[in-house]
Amino acid sequence: MAVELQPTESAIDFTLKILLLGDSGVGKTSLLTRFAHDNFDEQVASTIGVDFAVKKLSVYDKRVKLTVWDTAGQEKFRTLTTTFYRGAKGIIMVYDVSRPDTLLHLEEQWMRELELHGTEADAVRMVVANKVDVGDARRVSWHEGSDFARRHGCLFAETSAKTNIAVANAFEELVLKILETPSLLEDAGLRSGTVLLDSPQSGYGVYDYCYC
Amino acid sequence: MTGASDNSIIPNPAPTVVEACGEHGPAPVATSRGKPLLPDHQPAVARPSSPCFDASIAASVKPSSPPAPHPNPGCAPKSPAAACRSHIPSPAPPPQQTGPVQEAANRAAAVTHISALAAAPAAAVAAPANGHAGAGAAAAAAAGAPEANQAAGTALAAGPADGAGHEPGGNGGCPGSLCSTAPVAEGPDEGSRPAAGSPPLLLQQQQQQHIPDPAPQPVATTQAAEEPEETSGAGAEPPPAPPHQLEQRRESQAGSSSPAGPAAQVASSLLSDPDYEVPRGTLTETQVLLSLLEQKQGQRLDNSSSSRPVKVDRYGFVLAVQEDGSDDGGDGRRRDIGAAASTSGAAGLAPRLERLLDRELRLPLRQRRRRRATQQAEQQYAARLRKWRKMLGGGGAALEEYRRRRPEKFKRRVRKGVPDPLRGLAWLAISGGRKLKESNPGLFAALLSLKSCDAAPAPMRDAPATPPASASATASAAAARYSAPSADVTLCIMRDLNRTFPNNIYFMQRQGPGQKALFSVLWATAAYRPAVGYVQGMGFLAAVLLLYMEAEEAFWTLQAMLQGAGGWPEDQGGMERLYTAGMPGLQCCLYQFKRLLREVAPRLAARLDREGVDPELYATHWFNTAFAYTLPFPHLLRVWDSFLAEGPKTLFRVGLAVLQYAEGRLLGLRFEALLAALSARKLPELLPPDPHQLLARASRIAVSRRLGQLREEWQQLGQQGRGRGRQGGGGRIF
Numbered sequence: 001m002a003v004e005l006q007p008t009e010s011a012i013d014f015t016l017k018i019l020l021l022g023d024s025g026v027g028k029t030s031l032l033t034r035f036a037h038d039n040f041d042e043q044v045a046s047t048i049g050v051d052f053a054v055k056k057l058s059v060y061d062k063r064v065k066l067t068v069w070d071t072a073g074q075e076k077f078r079t080l081t082t083t084f085y086r087g088a089k090g091i092i093m094v095y096d097v098s099r100p101d102t103l104l105h106l107e108e109q110w111m112r113e114l115e116l117h118g119t120e121a122d123a124v125r126m127v128v129a130n131k132v133d134v135g136d137a138r139r140v141s142w143h144e145g146s147d148f149a150r151r152h153g154c155l156f157a158e159t160s161a162k163t164n165i166a167v168a169n170a171f172e173e174l175v176l177k178i179l180e181t182p183s184l185l186e187d188a189g190l191r192s193g194t195v196l197l198d199s200p201q202s203g204y205g206v207y208d209y210c211y212c
Numbered sequence: 213m214t215g216a217s218d219n220s221i222i223p224n225p226a227p228t229v230v231e232a233c234g235e236h237g238p239a240p241v242a243t244s245r246g247k248p249l250l251p252d253h254q255p256a257v258a259r260p261s262s263p264c265f266d267a268s269i270a271a272s273v274k275p276s277s278p279p280a281p282h283p284n285p286g287c288a289p290k291s292p293a294a295a296c297r298s299h300i301p302s303p304a305p306p307p308q309q310t311g312p313v314q315e316a317a318n319r320a321a322a323v324t325h326i327s328a329l330a331a332a333p334a335a336a337v338a339a340p341a342n343g344h345a346g347a348g349a350a351a352a353a354a355a356g357a358p359e360a361n362q363a364a365g366t367a368l369a370a371g372p373a374d375g376a377g378h379e380p381g382g383n384g385g386c387p388g389s390l391c392s393t394a395p396v397a398e399g400p401d402e403g404s405r406p407a408a409g410s411p412p413l414l415l416q417q418q419q420q421q422h423i424p425d426p427a428p429q430p431v432a433t434t435q436a437a438e439e440p441e442e443t444s445g446a447g448a449e450p451p452p453a454p455p456h457q458l459e460q461r462r463e464s465q466a467g468s469s470s471p472a473g474p475a476a477q478v479a480s481s482l483l484s485d486p487d488y489e490v491p492r493g494t495l496t497e498t499q500v501l502l503s504l505l506e507q508k509q510g511q512r513l514d515n516s517s518s519s520r521p522v523k524v525d526r527y528g529f530v531l532a533v534q535e536d537g538s539d540d541g542g543d544g545r546r547r548d549i550g551a552a553a554s555t556s557g558a559a560g561l562a563p564r565l566e567r568l569l570d571r572e573l574r575l576p577l578r579q580r581r582r583r584r585a586t587q588q589a590e591q592q593y594a595a596r597l598r599k600w601r602k603m604l605g606g607g608g609a610a611l612e613e614y615r616r617r618r619p620e621k622f623k624r625r626v627r628k629g630v631p632d633p634l635r636g637l638a639w640l641a642i643s644g645g646r647k648l649k650e651s652n653p654g655l656f657a658a659l660l661s662l663k664s665c666d667a668a669p670a671p672m673r674d675a676p677a678t679p680p681a682s683a684s685a686t687a688s689a690a691a692a693r694y695s696a697p698s699a700d701v702t703l704c705i706m707r708d709l710n711r712t713f714p715n716n717i718y719f720m721q722r723q724g725p726g727q728k729a730l731f732s733v734l735w736a737t738a739a740y741r742p743a744v745g746y747v748q749g750m751g752f753l754a755a756v757l758l759l760y761m762e763a764e765e766a767f768w769t770l771q772a773m774l775q776g777a778g779g780w781p782e783d784q785g786g787m788e789r790l791y792t793a794g795m796p797g798l799q800c801c802l803y804q805f806k807r808l809l810r811e812v813a814p815r816l817a818a819r820l821d822r823e824g825v826d827p828e829l830y831a832t833h834w835f836n837t838a839f840a841y842t843l844p845f846p847h848l849l850r851v852w853d854s855f856l857a858e859g860p861k862t863l864f865r866v867g868l869a870v871l872q873y874a875e876g877r878l879l880g881l882r883f884e885a886l887l888a889a890l891s892a893r894k895l896p897e898l899l900p901p902d903p904h905q906l907l908a909r910a911s912r913i914a915v916s917r918r919l920g921q922l923r924e925e926w927q928q929l930g931q932q933g934r935g936r937g938r939q940g941g942g943g944r945i946f
Contacts, residue, residue, distance in 0.1 A: 024704065024707060025711075043710075043711075043720065044711060044714065045711050045712065045713070045714060045841070046708050046711040046712065046748045046751070047748075048748055048752075048833035048837060049828070049829075049830075049833050049836065050828070050829060050832065051891065051892075052829070052884075052891070072748060074704065074747065074748045076745075077747075077748070077795070079794045079795055080795060080798065080828060080832065
């Protein structure tokens, strides 16, 4: 496996800021908790303001530290949360497969916000369809989601934070893509040096829908 | 309360009717009183005359009506408990009802599926728990208690000394109920303590269930009958001896909105006496929910002895579950007793008795000293309660006058903390919610009856009460003036119901009474203040209030907070601007806070600046939820006492005090560690353990004058391009 979680503290090659966006209640906090702490709590309180977690990964021979920012989803908070967009190398936009409106809002609202406030033109964007464990309650198909992602030049992944489906994969895929984008790494290295990577050959991950 | 029918352990899925007659009396804080779970919840069942009195009134209160036979055969063996249930008034309960406690206990043990219960066992249990039980009869009674308890299928331990715990039970199910308590405990040295024997009120049919031992934390355990109308639950926990039993006991009596019969008279006379004013707490429901939860758990575990009650703290927050019984000595001891009772019944009596005697007779000196200290604390507490009650007057009516006349004294008292039993009442009055409520009678109900909350599924919609006929004028006026929030807002509120204090027993049940009340308050607020609608964070404000008051009171208190109607300084405004579009108030607060921090803790401020940790990153919810999102409840309550009286400046003071206090520990940290330490989850670790210490520190920080200056500064900045002072916060590159 190319990606190995939790490398030793010693040396970090890159520190990458990742941002979680999406409507209230789509599962951003749960995704983060699953990814960073590998657990899931049904009883999670709404995120007020912003939350934050750090996770270290080894991707090929690079040690990467992710700082993942989990923002409040409610519209009223946007004036506040947009200040967090700055410097984000990876943007994960989350929708809930049981609520089609949350996918719509990605297009109508979140993408627009991102264009306005994002500072990294090349930031890697990923659409994540969360809560695929809902079964019959599902209202957005895989095709709709992946078409949407393709249209907007985003990676796409279907996940379930609850049942731990593909959560880590989604983050890893995002990281791989960021590492393949040299312009994003210019100021991300804690230690300078060459940041050129041997690009991993495509085909990593099952959810590779990048059309950037 | 009557039928002896068999009932299931399964809580009725329709949450509407569960109520608790009993209350728990968590120590100093406990206070709650029963109230209808839902505004519209009408007891459908006509109650047999006597049992309506479930209550616990101060021992001194003597209802005049004679005891009526309890309709429930299960209650036949009259135990003190039974006496308590029926309004037995006389200090000396009738003979048949005053059998020795032990006898009562034994009888109870004999009658297994009996419903009633609990008072005796609880009283008995309470004594040992307290260490107050006299060696003789009390000890015996205590020893017998477990069986009785078990037989009854309920573990109800009355807060030993805390009479307070008893609330008039479910008023919903038992409309005129008033809880009266007859002195039950008969321990030699306890006879005079009213609290010792306060019987939890009782329950209807109990299902047999062994309750593992209530832990030091309040644990509730109860059964709920299946028939909605008749369900009631009782729960009590055995907390350490609470300081103010007597006073609390007085508080604990509740008023019911629709008293009937003789109960009504007594109730109404009590209610008109300011001495008996009690805030409406919701811990009663909390207890019921708790017990439901436990039932579920017990079921899941197949009723094996390993079933473990969920433990909550005195505010209903679920505590981490212990993996085994190794919590602590005291607990283990009590568990032993329970276990013995469950397996061997009467055979287990002797050893337990011995242990009890040991404990009582060889009470170490240290313990006696501690008891003396406790008694002193009780007296002080009682004195505080008296002062507060006097200051509040009936229903809090006198407070405004007092505040005007003695502002300094008022402030001093508030800063010392409102006695918990009076907290709901005091908050309502202090914040100005009471005035708003009185000047807008019926408006809350009218708002809730606004049409078009189509988005809300049926179960949610029945939370809003239908306005009484008399209020129809108000309703139509409201309908003309206000409109129902959009479906979006409604959904948004509903989505957060499960995410507001999800670890509190009162709010954790989906569509349970807590969530319904929360929904109604937030929904009505959104209708009342369309400019605000619903913003995440408001739910936490409402939820805290709902732990102390009914939905309507919580609604008006929330409005008072939003508009700053209380005694808040004019220039601070209300909380509303924290929630309007763009959240200008919040941004201003964060700016002010950042600047103040530079003055109060310059080194830490410099460190935070250097690391790029701006208040946006950690303090948003401090203001947005008035600390409800992060502070441990005991701290939070004290903060709110002062916050409701003095306004938002308290939030600045507290925030600054927290950082100042933790400065040493924060100074060495880097960006990520700083954020982690300041996160909502970790912040409690930075606090002084004693809430009083936090408040004392906070009150030493002067902010009022600077807040005004900084606001002007911020407004000017805003004209030049808002947010200049905030650069760098979220802008940190990683």
